Amino acid sequence: MEKIAIVMEMIIHKNIMNLLKYLTIITTFFFFSCSSGNTQGGIPITPCDVEEQGVSMSQGNGNLQYTFNYFYDDAKTIVQYVTGHPQGDYYHIYSTQSSPFLDFYTFAINAGDTSTFDQSWNTTAGSYYAVDGTPFPQHNTIVLNTITGGTQVGDAIKITYNGGFSYLPSIALTPVQGDFCVTIDEVINLAEYVYITDGTNLKVINASNPLAPSLTHTIPAPTSYYVNTFNSVAYVGYFDAIEPFVSFVNISNPPTSNIFGSIAKGGNYGRLTDVVQVDNLTYISDEHKGFHKLHIANTDYARVDIHDVMSMVKKGNSLAIIDFSVGLRKIDVTNANTPVITNTFNLTDVDIASYPHTSGSYHSWTRTDGTDFYIANINDKKFKKFKETNFGYNLINEVNINGYVTALTIEGNYAYITTKASSLAPLQTSFDGVTMVNLATMTVIDSKPLNAASGVVIKANYAYVTDANGLHIYDISSSNLNLVQTYSNGFGNYISL
Incomplete structure (x- = not known):
């Protein structure tokens, strides 16, 4: 130089x-x-x-x-x-x-x-x-x-x-x-299908052409609000107490997707908040009953910890979870069958609250860019960056996102966050829309107002965002949010690829 x-x-x-x-x-x-x-x-x-x-x-x-x-x-x-x-x-x-x-x-x-x-x-x-x-x-x-x-x-x-x-x-x-x-370095496909919960159904939408998405299939799923996909299985979480804790959906052939199993709510299961895959096991966080380890093929289900968990993310051989007892907490999953709860945590800077609303639950979310950890908080309406040390997770930067988070995803150098308000106290005042944050500078570089923004996922150079009006597809190739299509039948509560 x-x-x-x-x-x-x-x-x-x-x-x-x-x-x-x-x-x-x-x-x-x-x-x-x-x-x-x-x-x-x-x-x-x-x-x-x-x-x-x-x-x-x-x-x-x-x-x-x-x-x-x-x-x-x-x-x-x-x-x-x-x-x-x-x-x-x-x-x-x-x-x-x-x-x-x-x-x-x-x-x-x-x-x-x-x-x-x-x-x-x-x-x-x-x-x-x-x-x-x-x-x-x-x-x-x-x-x-x-x-x-x-x-x-x-x-x-x-x-x-x-x-x-x-x-x-x-x-x-x-x-x-x-x-x-x-x-x-890698060969990837643009999203061929996205999966959206709308409180009534799980919708399977063909998005192979981002400019012309179309509804392919629906599966009845009353009060469904969460969905995530791993290894040809969609995990669907429900809000109402009479509906399952989680349903397992076979999506190996998306046009004929079907529910092949479920777990009922009860003494050991409350309300699903997040799902991650660890080897051949599935970990599910629960805002009322801790978090659970599942081996679906063997119907082997076990509760790992009883503390309420709002969200979690996998990095290397560990999970970072938002634990109601100690904030952001590390779980060693080097041996996926026997996770070890560690003393690495941060309680001071992490919002551990959750608030139910008519179609789901507000709670803080955590994700990683592969190096640092990020939390979108509820109460203080902030997006925070943490670095893991031998003594815990240290807060190193934050930015005001002016809203109560409903979903968080990180892709490359950016975070994408949906936020909205609730009629329930203390969540009445909030930016309603999607916000794009530069992770290096921790600054908001773009935002788009929506109507009850609820979910966001990224694939290649497109962001797929759900709200009450539909599925909004943004071109993010210019490092901002450029709307290219709105599909009205894509409205929903949450979205996964």
Whole structure:
């Protein structure tokens, strides 16, 4: 990075200097994880030449010609091959570091494909690149050429680029050329089906085309409010005391989904609040009766702890749970059959309250980004970030979300939170809608008002949000919430993929 600063200081004209600085940030795609850089005259070691992940770039005119080579930090760069989009398969390459967040999308996935940068996603006319949600400026003639494409994890991708670029229309185009090479980390499908509880039914909705979802199947589920899916099973929780604690739904063939078992409420089971999968076991949290360990195939059910639990999330070999007795608490599940309750907890900063309402229950939620833990609180209307230490969970940052949480999900660098009010005290005043939070800065970057917002899930570059008016699908590829479709028959209480 020091070499770049030296090179820039050699350029006298201030406008050109600022332009090249911006070009260095923009056109090198993902140089944030660079490990080396060369000026012309040094030994050029381009990532593509040594079969590494990274980018090379040459820029300038005449004697002001500079070459930069950077190698990516694999841990901070995610390369996805995404299928199921109505306009075709695409690559999504993005960073998982702190700001600046970098996103690159392209439908040019086959050898010989070409594209140009576009100002919006969801167009086969070009590729899309953004830094912290700001699109690549249109003042350019840069053309991308796919040299090597791939469709499987481990496949190498090579894309070259060349053309001219100017950050401002008044400045002449500066020639830019180079190439970048990456390796596919994961292959994912856009959501084909979403599962929504609406208090009367479990609805199975085909969302393979996010622009035109359709109802595929319904299963009677009176007072159903919670749903989550693991390994071809949907777990449905019910609000009313005469309905089951949980039903198990076979979703291996979504159009013919059916309930194949359930557990009744009673002395050992109260009201379901969350579900996680641990190996071949299912853990279910219960806001009245603790949390439970289930082996569904063997109908082997056991209560692990009697303290009320509001939510839980798995990270590595442990669960973080919101325990009514001690706040955020750690459970060691290295041996899934014999979970161990630890002394790692935080009571001070965690809201352990829960409040019933007509179609479910308000309670705090916890999720993780794989590094830190996050809690969307009820009483103080805040979203909080915690770091696990040997002595407990330490609060390190928080942001006001102005509402009582109904659902929380984390994907990549962002959290998505639905909130709404209740007629019951003390929950009468609340923002009603979906809120998007930047996890690195813990700031709200977008929000959309809704009507009784109740659930949110993320798949690829879409957010699926439920409220009383329907299923709202937002394009999140530009690091904000852009509504692309509302499906009125998708109204509900909660949603899962």
